[in-house]
Amino acid sequence: MRLMVPLVAAAVAGSLSAASLVVPALAQTVRAQTVLAQAVLAQTTTAPATPAAASPASAQADVGELLFEAKHFKNTAPDAKIRYTFRREAADPAKLMPSFSDEIDFRLEPGSTPDNRNVIVTLFKGENHRPAGPFDDVSFNPIAILTLEFDVGNLSKLLHANPRYLKNAMRKAMRENPTITPIKIKLAGKDVDATQILIKPFADDRDNRDRLGPFLNTTYTFVISDAVPGSIYSIKIDTPDTSKPDAKPVLLEELKYAEN
Secondary structure, three states: OOOOOOOOOOOOOOOOOOOOOOOOOOOOHHHHHHHHHHHHOOOOOOOOOOOOOOOOOOOOOHHHHHHHHHOOOOOOOOOOOOEEEEEEOOOOHHHHHEEEEEEEEEEEEEEEOOOOOEEEEOOOHHHEEEEOOOOOEOOOHHHHHHHHHHHHHHHHOOOOOOOHHHHHHHHHHHOOOOEEEEEEEOOOOEEEEEEEEEOOOOOOOHHHHHHHHHHHOOEEEEEEEOOOOOEEEEEEEEEEEOOOOOOOOEEEEEEEEEEE
16 A cells, blocks of 8 residues: 555545544544445454454444444443543644544434434534534444544645545455453442454554554554443544653643543
């Protein structure tokens, strides 16, 4: 894969999104949102993880199913509100765009089936606000798609990279090299079962080592649990500074479910 190619048009075959490459033009209709999920899921199938590497709930599931096709709202009330905290910390804001902390709010409405929801999104507030959604009659939680679209949009600008390259690298890592681990998380003061999914999309791209720089080592960590409303507990995107011991990350983005 070559990174040094021009930016391309929004709709690219096999991309993470069938809509625009940036969050403001995310799909607005049921059909477009269904295509969106299917596009993310496409070609992410990987062999089932061994019992030692996956929790019982995820042992037979691939990463695409866990993140983009599961019935994430099956244990969430049809009229629930879900809030996520988001923080972005850049070591050099002048080069990497500003650091900020904000929130993302979901308001759910009943869908056409017991497991489906209409999701009304408030993506950040004040000067950080971006239009997104709504996502109509979906069973999956769109927070992963929103987070990855935001990340791809920023990375394509920072690296002057083709978004298709970035999305293909993520899809390949989900399909071929995920690390799936059972963990415990704290929820309402109790330890509950969760599954952690870790990928390093650019780690093997030696051809573009110089262009990627520190982003060669970027790690994406997803944590999901049926005990969490909406199932997705956190998403962390960490680009470490490997040039200095104990240095702060070059860039850290972290989204986390906020208990009410």
